[in-house]
Amino acid sequence: MxxxxxxxxxxxxxxxxxxxxxxxxxxxxxxxxxxxxxxxxxxxxxxxxxxxxxxxxxxxxxxxxxxxxxxxxxxxxxxxxxxxxxxxxxxxxxxxxxxxxxxxxxxxxxxxxxxxxxxxxxxxxxxxxxxxxxxxxxxxxxxxxxxxxxTRSYSYAATEGFQNWLAQKYQSPAALNRAWGNVFWSMEYDDFADIDLPNLTVTEPNHxxxxxxxxxxxxxxxxxxxxxxxxxxxxxxxxxxxxxxxxxxxxxxxxxxxxxxxxxxxxxxxxxxxxxxxxxxxxxxxxxxxxxxxxxxxxxxxxxxxxxxxxxxxxxxxxxxxxxxxxxxxxxxxxxxxxxxxxxxxxxxxxxxxxxxxxxxxxxxxxxxxxxxxxxxxxxxxxxxxxxxxxxLPDVGTAKADVALVFDYESAWAWEAQPQGADFDQFRLAFAAYRACRRAGLNVDIVAPDTDDLSGYKFTLAPGLMHLSDPLRAALTDATALIGPRTDTKSEHLSIPTPMGPNVDGLDATVVLTESLPPDVGVPLENGGQFLHWREVLEGDAPVRLKTTDGHAAIMGDKLRYLAGWPDDATWDLILRDLCNEVGLTHHNLPDGLRIRDTQTHRFVFNYAPEPLIWNGVEIPGAGVHWAAL
Amino acid sequence: MxxxxxxxxxxxxxxxxxxxxxxxxxxxxxxxxxxxxxxxxxxxxxxxxxxxxxxxxxxxxxxxxxxxxxxxxxxxxxxxxxxxxxxxxxxxxxxxxxxxxxxxxxxxxxxxxxxxxxxxxxxxxxxxxxxxxxxxxxxxxxxxxxxxxxTRSYSYAATEGFQNWLAQKYQSPAALNRAWGNVFWSMEYDDFADIDLPNLTVTEPNHxxxxxxxxxxxxxxxxxxxxxxxxxxxxxxxxxxxxxxxxxxxxxxxxxxxxxxxxxxxxxxxxxxxxxxxxxxxxxxxxxxxxxxxxxxxxxxxxxxxxxxxxxxxxxxxxxxxxxxxxxxxxxxxxxxxxxxxxxxxxxxxxxxxxxxxxxxxxxxxxxxxxxxxxxxxxxxxxxxxxxxxxxLPDVGTAKADVALVFDYESAWAWEAQPQGADFDQFRLAFAAYRACRRAGLNVDIVAPDTDDLSGYKFTLAPGLMHLSDPLRAALTDATALIGPRTDTKSEHLSIPTPMGPNVDGLDATVVLTESLPPDVGVPLENGGQFLHWREVLEGDAPVRLKTTDGHAAIMGDKLRYLAGWPDDATWDLILRDLCNEVGLTHHNLPDGLRIRDTQTHRFVFNYAPEPLIWNGVEIPGAGVHWAAL
Amino acid sequence: MxxxxxxxxxxxxxxxxxxxxxxxxxxxxxxxxxxxxxxxxxxxxxxxxxxxxxxxxxxxxxxxxxxxxxxxxxxxxxxxxxxxxxxxxxxxxxxxxxxxxxxxxxxxxxxxxxxxxxxxxxxxxxxxxxxxxxxxxxxxxxxxxxxxxxTRSYSYAATEGFQNWLAQKYQSPAALNRAWGNVFWSMEYDDFADIDLPNLTVTEPNHxxxxxxxxxxxxxxxxxxxxxxxxxxxxxxxxxxxxxxxxxxxxxxxxxxxxxxxxxxxxxxxxxxxxxxxxxxxxxxxxxxxxxxxxxxxxxxxxxxxxxxxxxxxxxxxxxxxxxxxxxxxxxxxxxxxxxxxxxxxxxxxxxxxxxxxxxxxxxxxxxxxxxxxxxxxxxxxxxxxxxxxxxLPDVGTAKADVALVFDYESAWAWEAQPQGADFDQFRLAFAAYRACRRAGLNVDIVAPDTDDLSGYKFTLAPGLMHLSDPLRAALTDATALIGPRTDTKSEHLSIPTPMGPNVDGLDATVVLTESLPPDVGVPLENGGQFLHWREVLEGDAPVRLKTTDGHAAIMGDKLRYLAGWPDDATWDLILRDLCNEVGLTHHNLPDGLRIRDTQTHRFVFNYAPEPLIWNGVEIPGAGVHWAAL
Ligand SMILES: [Zn+2]
Ligand SMILES: [Zn+2]
Ligand SMILES: [Zn+2]
Incomplete structure (x- = not known):
């Protein structure tokens, strides 16, 4: 086309x-x-x-x-x-x-x-x-x-619509009470018509x-x-x-x-x-x-x-x-x-x-x-x-990507409903992972959370997916993939399952404690980087790939591995370098502002910087584009 | 008196x-x-x-x-x-x-x-x-x-009053729709009684x-x-x-x-x-x-x-x-x-x-x-x-001022309605110009936007006047004056006129592009200063008096000149020094806190600083006042 | 027990x-x-x-x-x-x-x-x-x-309840008008049923x-x-x-x-x-x-x-x-x-x-x-x-404290109603005094504002108590005590009494001027410290114990003394050291994070720091507790 x-x-x-x-x-x-x-x-x-x-x-x-x-x-x-x-x-x-x-x-x-x-x-x-x-x-x-x-309206029409939607989904108030854990704080309902929208409550509404x-x-x-x-x-x-x-x-x-x-x-x-x-x-x-x-x-x-x-x-x-x-x-x-x-x-x-x-x-x-x-x-x-x-230029499309990044809107909402820490969210985490891929010069596909086949990718990233769909859970079992933090730590009803997650075959690791951190406090890692915002403590028999300096596992697993925190950018770079080496992908270390993307026939190089940058011996002016046949 | x-x-x-x-x-x-x-x-x-x-x-x-x-x-x-x-x-x-x-x-x-x-x-x-x-x-x-x-009330009485005021002003909904550009986003009215006050809209109301x-x-x-x-x-x-x-x-x-x-x-x-x-x-x-x-x-x-x-x-x-x-x-x-x-x-x-x-x-x-x-x-x-x-002291009034500064409440409202950039406004701009006059030791008259005679002033400043009144527009044509930024770039209905402004006889300059800037980014000028907050790109044949280091005109014009941005204080000082030299006014460079103002008979010197400051060999204590016959 | x-x-x-x-x-x-x-x-x-x-x-x-x-x-x-x-x-x-x-x-x-x-x-x-x-x-x-x-609800029920409560308290609208000073701004009521709750007023409601x-x-x-x-x-x-x-x-x-x-x-x-x-x-x-x-x-x-x-x-x-x-x-x-x-x-x-x-x-x-x-x-x-x-450990209670700190909820409300300066309040002041006591290793009793007997204490602190109760006023007259700032400067109706306060027998000092200060401005004291947030100017014949560098009294009084500002932490430490010396109490200077408290039989030492700290030759690990018999 x-x-x-x-x-x-x-x-x-x-x-x-x-x-x-x-x-x-x-x-x-x-x-x-x-x-x-x-x-x-x-x-x-x-x-x-x-x-x-x-x-x-x-x-x-x-x-x-x-x-x-x-x-x-x-x-x-x-x-x-x-x-x-x-x-x-x-x-x-x-x-x-x-x-x-x-x-x-x-x-x-x-x-x-x-x-x-x-x-x-x-x-x-x-x-x-x-x-x-x-x-x-x-x-x-x-x-x-x-x-x-x-998207979200707190109108009477929305209230009525929400009540009907809940009735369809749960069939009985008792089922909804169980799913939401409404026994907590006596929030139980006996009629769908009693359920208000979750705004203007005294303190935070039920997640x-x-x-x-x-x-x-x-x-x-x-x-x-x-x-x-x-x-x-x-x-x-x-x-x-x-x-x-x-x-x-x-x-x-x-x-x-x-x-x-x-x-x-x-x-x-x-x-x-x-x-x-x-x-x-x-x-x-x-x-x-x-x-x-x-x-x-x-x-x-x-x-x-x-x-x-x-x-x-x-x-x-x-x-x-x-x-x-x-x-x-x-x-x-x-x-x-x-x-x-x-x-x-x-x-x-x-x-x-x-x-x-x-x-x-x-x-x-x-x-x-x-x-x-x-x-x-x-x-x-x-x-x-x-x-x-x-x-x-030839009328061809984009190159097949080597890396999959799973993005899930439900997880974004779950994170919004239960942030547990101020000033960060699921998009920010996914985007941090994506940016690291871009710094590494990788071609990425973003994939839906019900993806059932990751076999076309060299590796997959699934950060912050609160609850895994069945197909994705299955697809991950034999993928080279990095999941976490928060990944698969919640049920579909935003509760903590037993056994506690992640519960993916082939990964013996469990999140047993979570802490969120202010922006000026990090958890140092043995590789010199640190976790920011978020860290989890893991248990399990999966091999430990990276540790925090206080002795906890930072990454555990084999092909499928779990990341127990929010890495800083330098750590993301090391994680991607290791993954690339493991699967045989070229890992670039692109200068600040220089970015590449391949089509089926050409490699495009974009210079977002205001000053010229050199790529493979070619000087690309600020705000310039360069392309070369692959 | x-x-x-x-x-x-x-x-x-x-x-x-x-x-x-x-x-x-x-x-x-x-x-x-x-x-x-x-x-x-x-x-x-x-x-x-x-x-x-x-x-x-x-x-x-x-x-x-x-x-x-x-x-x-x-x-x-x-x-x-x-x-x-x-x-x-x-x-x-x-x-x-x-x-x-x-x-x-x-x-x-x-x-x-x-x-x-x-x-x-x-x-x-x-x-x-x-x-x-x-x-x-x-x-x-x-x-x-x-x-x-x-001043502004969003009551029912105000709504009714506003509707009647609009009906008086525009006579027909169609005329109002044209004046406001209501075709944009289907905001057209067919009855004045349908027009709400511009609060609680989904996104910003029409300017x-x-x-x-x-x-x-x-x-x-x-x-x-x-x-x-x-x-x-x-x-x-x-x-x-x-x-x-x-x-x-x-x-x-x-x-x-x-x-x-x-x-x-x-x-x-x-x-x-x-x-x-x-x-x-x-x-x-x-x-x-x-x-x-x-x-x-x-x-x-x-x-x-x-x-x-x-x-x-x-x-x-x-x-x-x-x-x-x-x-x-x-x-x-x-x-x-x-x-x-x-x-x-x-x-x-x-x-x-x-x-x-x-x-x-x-x-x-x-x-x-x-x-x-x-x-x-x-x-x-x-x-x-x-x-x-x-x-x-003699019972006389203040000295006749040499400098006029035009201040316009309608422009303040227009700027409020259409700020285009956060955390600055028209008062702040006018006050920045005024402060520079004070640092220069000048006696200033503030004048109304319908002023029709500037001949009594050595020069006039009219920063940020979105729309010029007819008398002022005429008065500016043979005045030594600095106008801009934003001056005369809008119609009375807060739209962009064609030809684009400023449209003052004798000034061949047109604002063709506007950008607003965060506080930490300036546009360097060739004189060592910079524009902050706001800069405009000019076209036209008027002589260029000052340039930005990226080659655009910063000030254009002869006696009447246009200022294409928001100067920092040092640039304001240079602008005023040049104007003073041009018209033969003494330009002071007053120390921080020392200010002067002339009456008809005396020069008063005020020391706002907490420490003593020297003026013409006289030490004035902190918080002190000094006067000398003119 | x-x-x-x-x-x-x-x-x-x-x-x-x-x-x-x-x-x-x-x-x-x-x-x-x-x-x-x-x-x-x-x-x-x-x-x-x-x-x-x-x-x-x-x-x-x-x-x-x-x-x-x-x-x-x-x-x-x-x-x-x-x-x-x-x-x-x-x-x-x-x-x-x-x-x-x-x-x-x-x-x-x-x-x-x-x-x-x-x-x-x-x-x-x-x-x-x-x-x-x-x-x-x-x-x-x-x-x-x-x-x-x-606690505070702005409901109809609260409005009615408040009106009845006021009627009980004041008996007549005229008495309420006098107590509140409602003549100011024509806020007078002639019926308790006309009195709204003090929310959503145009500017601040009457204190x-x-x-x-x-x-x-x-x-x-x-x-x-x-x-x-x-x-x-x-x-x-x-x-x-x-x-x-x-x-x-x-x-x-x-x-x-x-x-x-x-x-x-x-x-x-x-x-x-x-x-x-x-x-x-x-x-x-x-x-x-x-x-x-x-x-x-x-x-x-x-x-x-x-x-x-x-x-x-x-x-x-x-x-x-x-x-x-x-x-x-x-x-x-x-x-x-x-x-x-x-x-x-x-x-x-x-x-x-x-x-x-x-x-x-x-x-x-x-x-x-x-x-x-x-x-x-x-x-x-x-x-x-x-x-x-x-x-x-023996089943005994806490040690009798040597120091009393008066804490008064009404003063906290009065300060809320009339802050006079942003971002500080009465709790913060009381807590600053308390923290100084802790740094000094003192055992403190907090006492109620209607306390009528301070004789069991070596000295008493009463910072920020806007209005003294009669029993406390009496008890202070022969106590070693530090009161102020703001202490006893208001009537029970949150107005300024004549004679102006404090009005405690045996303390000839009057607050005649008050200023509140932004966080980056202090009032230097002759002892090298400074007042923050708040300072008062005193008049009276009580002996001056400490001065500001601009010559005003910072602390005045004999056994009972008035503190005319909000001390920084170093000044609090000096104040407590002097009080301890005066009454013969041991004054510690505890390292940051180390705290002590005595029971009837033991001294407990708590290390809140993350690193080990030494106490009397004993190394206490971070987050550690140590105790020794008294
Ligand atoms: Zn009974
Ligand atoms: Zn058809
Ligand atoms: Zn008459």
């Missing part, structure tokens, strides 16, 4: 007489795709059941006739104001009990049946109208599920109560999306996509993805480094205008898994954005580098967000490929360069 | 038999004015329509007969408890949706028609009763509008929505004040004053001031340095007991503009206060220094707050000129010293 | 067939006591008026027959879900106005009459059932009053309003507890205990304790160091796995006073807990050291919390003496060691 570029466009924002010129300039810039429609409900249906499709018909025609392929989005992330008159209680409610009102976007509760029907209705109408439109080559459902913390609410909330996103997919599929075979966000773990993307044809995500490297990633002040300053070197790659690999191989970037940052605490401009070259990093990880398409910077409303300080006055913005030339480079 | 001193007094707090002695001691201390009445509603009208004026008549008589002139305040900042029975919905509502209850002060919503009528009623009754009382020589409306974040709400809220303060003024003016010609606060930008003081005769403000140098000014820990420690050396001067100059030349200090800190995070005592001498700084800036009167420290209620730890046990507190002797010094 | 050990046990959490084995293992571990029942309401009364006592009867029988003495707890900290159907408004309301819902524990408002009756009912039923059960040798009321900030609400809230705890005590005493003579918490000052423990036979507290040294004690990062790191060396001792001495000599530890941390920001494991030896520190301070019994780690619900990561899989956890062996050591 040929790699392609695209852009997000809002014809409803601009006078109709500029559409044709915009379309031609898109084509001239080498763009193939244009995404439209996803925020335009108030223009499609300005009043209840009063539709205005003509403008959209014409916009599709103009764009399509220019040679662009169109992704058409359902507008359900932005229900119009009149919707609230029909459904006054459709708003989500925040954890403090306050309705989240109209005036921005995503103002709906996933549990609200009335709004769900509206979502199906508008989706059906769009699918019916455009089912045979040859320009519509893909569909997008909604926009950025979960963004602005919208399985929280976990089940997070599961329920995730299921509502899955259901909401599936309803739209069902409507669209009834009319067209065009692929259906959703655009996910970065570091968003509040719903199970694997489950949503299972209903879709392609995964996509919205990549804002500079905003994300600023507002949702840990890092020292030095690190954040060094990569201020480039973004965290490993965050894009992590999400590329994650969403490749979510899309079962097919994935896009639906929104690519082109310049300064408006929503992070600080919003610097990218270094020249980054709009190109980010696109190539995506392609090297197998992206089919990279769409920049957005075509022309809007001069009004919330995102008026968010750059586009054009300035508000329609002059070229800096990223436009970089997009053109990428489009030309695509033509010079 | 002779400079005078005064004090704030609460006869209702003390036994009637001490009033006469208090009055005599005030006179003995050299005080001419006494402010009374502004918190005494529950004593004037203990129950609805049941009045007790006798005590107030007697207090006025006792004070007036001692020779004191009285400022009589309307008591509307403290409606009595029974008012809530008449108007249960008169309370303001906070941004989180909670009514702001009875039990302290300022418990009213400016939009509430019922309370507005009560305010008019009590004001009318007071004006009628005291219109011909010869001792009442000035009136004060309410007390410290906006204090405790009370012009916020800005219009801030404009509306400011207008309500203006209207509230005007209603009182109208009542008072119907009965008396005595000047009417309001006492503003420090670093309070939530309403347009110029507009309130236009209805009044004199502006005044409440100056708490030590509290304000602690609770509302930026500054390094070293700086705050150095001036812990003196206050920020430039903050008083800034507000003196600001309120002189608000009062169209006539201004007072209505409350002058005399000792430790009770409301800042920490409340140290002033250095000996500061109660004198602060008064002279005010007089040098043209204050007619400085009133200390308060006469005797109240032994009860919220402010019992707030010092006065007397201790709670009626002994002299330290500031009393300093007040007496000032009163004697006044007699030795 | 023989020292004893015990444990907390939840038979309802475990299959009945393990009870006997658990009981035997308890006995084998040297435990004498077992606490049960306090969270089991939903198992005692699964539905309204439907009781299931059989399981509890059997549990008591099994445990008792094994030789264990039982403490039976009333289950009122955990009302079952069905209670909310009977009393929907029984929930407490937080300061933000939100009901604090079901789903954890302590979900009740102390002011709610309906729930108070439920509390009496279940207590009466338990007392009736078990009055003659010989195994029940003590009763516990409720569990950890105030925990999770539950005596706050103080009276805190007094009222404390009284509700006292009443609630007394009602249970009355029910129990009607049926049995077994001692009645409550288990208090650490650094919990929201109710008057002396008043609750007056109705009980024994005080106990729940000692979590590691959690408390992390989540509720000040300390440098170095200090917190050094004692990360041992806890603050003086915090346990402080509370031992405090609760010995609350229990009028009789006190226990009801819950002793045995390993990592789950509820602090970080939860490290104790150093080996600490579970023994903590127990001996308690015994040295006179504890009769130390109960570990809990027997077996619960594998489910909120505390599943909280260690016990057994692991969740029933294997021994590390603390079990330490408990056994203590039980053996008990047998080798």
């Amino acid at each position: 040929k790699r392609t570029l695209g852009v997000c466009y809002y014809p409803e924002h601009w006078p109709e007489d500029v559409w044709a010129d915009d379309a031609q300039r898109m084509v001239d810039a080498g763009l193939s795709w244009v995404r439209i429609g996803e925020f335009a409900w108030s223009r499609m249906e300005p009043a209840p059941d009063q539709f205005e499709w003509d403008w959209l018909d014409r916009a599709i025609e103009v764009l399509g006739n220019a040679g662009l392929k169109i992704i058409l989005g359902t507008p359900t992330a932005t229900p119009p104001r009149w919707m609230l008159d029909k459904h006054p209680d459709m708003l989500a409610v925040d954890e403090q009990g306050r309705p989240r009102g109209f005036g921005s976007r995503r103002h709906y509760c996933f549990s609200h049946r009335g709004y769900r029907d509206e979502s199906k209705r508008i989706t059906r109408l769009m699918a019916q109208r455009y089912e045979s439109n040859k320009h519509i080559q893909a569909w997008q459902t909604d926009n950025e599920y979960a963004c602005h913390d919208t 399985p109560h929280v976990l089940d609410f997070y599961r329920y909330s995730s299921d509502m996103v899955v259901d909401f999306n599936r309803e739209q997919v069902t409507e669209i599929r009834a009319h067209t075979d065009a692929p259906i996509i959703h655009n996910y966000m970065g570091r968003e773990t509040s719903f199970d993307h694997f489950k949503v993805g299972a209903d879709l044809d392609i995964a996509s995500w919205d990549s804002y490297p500079i905003g994300f480094l600023s507002d949702r990633l840990e890092g020292s002040q030095d690190h954040k300053r060094r990569f201020l205008r480039q973004g965290e070197p490993d965050n894009q790659a992590f999400h590329h690999d994650l969403y490749r898994a979510v899309g079962r191989g097919r994935w896009w970037i639906m929104e690519q940052q082109p310049g300064p954005v408006n929503w992070a605490p600080y919003n610097p401009a990218p270094l020249p070259g980054m709009a190109r580098l980010w696109a190539w990093e995506a392609f090297a990880h197998g992206a089919e398409t990279v769409c920049y967000f957005r075509w022309r910077q809007a001069p009004f409303a919330q995102e008026q300080m968010h750059a586009g490929l054009l300035r508000p006055d329609s002059a070229d913005a800096p990223a436009l030339a970089e997009a053109l360069q990428v489009s030309r480079e695509i033509n010079d | 002779k400079r005078t001193l005064g004090v704030c007094y609460y006869p209702e707090h003390w036994p009637e038999d001490v009033w006469a002695d208090d009055a005599q001691r005030m006179v003995d201390a050299g005080l001419s004015w006494v402010r009374i009445g502004e918190f005494a509603w529950s004593r004037m009208e203990p129950a609805p329509d049941q009045f007790e004026w006798d005590w107030l008549d007697r207090a006025i008589e006792v004070l007036g007969n001692a020779g004191l002139k009285i400022i009589l305040g309307t008591p509307t900042a403290t409606p009595p408890r029974w008012m809530l029975d008449k108007h249960p919905d008169m309370l303001a509502v906070d941004e989180q949706g909670r009514p702001r209850g009875f039990g302290s002060r300022r418990h009213y919503c400016f939009s509430h028609r019922g309370y507005r009528d009560e305010s008019k009623r009590i004001t009318r009754l007071m004006a009628q009763r005291y219109e011909s009382n010869k001792h009442i020589q000035a009136w004060q409306t309410d007390n410290e509008y906006a204090c405790h974040d009370t 012009p929505h916020v800005l219009d709400f801030y404009r509306y809220s400011s207008d309500m303060v203006v209207d509230f004040n005007r209603e009182q003024v109208t009542e008072i003016r119907a009965h008396t010609d005595a000047p009417i004053i309001h006492n503003y606060m420090g670093r309070e930008t939530s309403f347009d003081h110029f507009k309130v001031g236009a209805d009044l005769d004199i502006a005044s403000w409440d100056s708490y140098p030590i509290g304000f340095l602690s609770d509302r000014l930026e500054g390094s820990q070293d700086h705050k420690r150095r001036f812990l007991r003196q206050g920020e050396p430039d903050n008083q001067a800034f507000h003196h100059d600001l309120y002189r503009a608000v009062g169209r030349g006539r201004w007072w200090i209505m409350e002058q800190q005399p000792g430790p206060v009770n409301w800042a995070p920490y409340n140290p005592a002033p250095l000996p001498g500061m109660a004198r220094l602060w008064a002279w700084e005010a007089f040098a800036h043209g204050a007619e009167t400085v009133c200390y707050f308060r006469w005797r420290q109240a032994p009860f209620a919220q402010e019992q730890m707030h010092a006065g000129l007397l201790r709670p046990d009626s002994a002299d507190a330290p500031a009393l002797a300093e007040a007496l010293q000032v009163s004697r010094e006044i007699n030795d | 023989k020292r004893t050990l015990g444990v907390c046990y939840y038979p309802e959490h475990w299959p009945e067939d393990v009870w006997a084995d658990d009981a035997q293992r308890m006995v084998d571990a040297g435990l004498s006591w077992v606490r049960i029942g306090e969270f089991a309401w939903s198992r005692m009364e699964p539905a309204p008026d439907q009781f299931e006592w059989d399981w509890l009867d059997r549990a008591i029988e099994v445990l008792g027959n094994a030789g264990l003495k039982i403490i039976l707890g009333t289950p009122t900290a955990t009302p079952p879900r069905w209670m909310l159907d009977k009393h929907p408004d029984m929930l407490a309301v937080d300061e933000q106005g939100r009901p604090r819902g079901f789903g954890s524990r302590r979900h009740y408002c102390f002011s709610h009459r309906g729930y108070r009756d439920e509390s009496k009912r279940i207590t009466r039923l338990m007392a009736q059932r078990y009055e003659s059960n010989k195994h029940i040798q003590a009763w516990q009321t409720d569990n950890e009053y105030a925990c999770h900030d539950t 005596p309003h706050v103080l009276d609400f805190y007094r009222y809230s404390s009284d509700m705890v006292v009443d609630f507890n007394r009602e249970q005590v009355t029910e129990i005493r009607a049926h049995t003579d077994a001692p009645i205990i409550h288990n208090y918490m650490g650094r919990e000052t929201s109710f008057d423990h002396f008043k609750v304790g007056a109705d009980l036979d024994i005080a106990s507290w729940d000692s979590y040294p590691i959690g408390f160091l992390s989540d509720r004690l000040e300390g440098s990062q170095d200090h917190k790191r050094r004692f990360l796995r041992q806890g603050e060396p003086d915090n346990q001792a402080f509370h031992h001495d405090l609760y010995r006073a609350v229990g009028r000599g009789r006190w226990w530890i009801m819950e002793q941390q045995p390993g990592p807990v789950n509820w602090a920001p970080y939860n490290p494991a104790p150093l080996p030896g600490m579970a023994r050291l903590w127990a001996w520190e308690a015994f040295a301070h006179g504890a009769e019994t130390v109960c570990y919390f809990r027997w077996r780690q619960a594998p489910f619900a909120q505390e599943q990561m909280h260690a016990g003496l057994l692991r969740p899989d029933s294997a021994d956890a590390p603390a079990l062996a330490e408990a056994l060691q203590v039980s053996r050591e008990i047998n080798d």
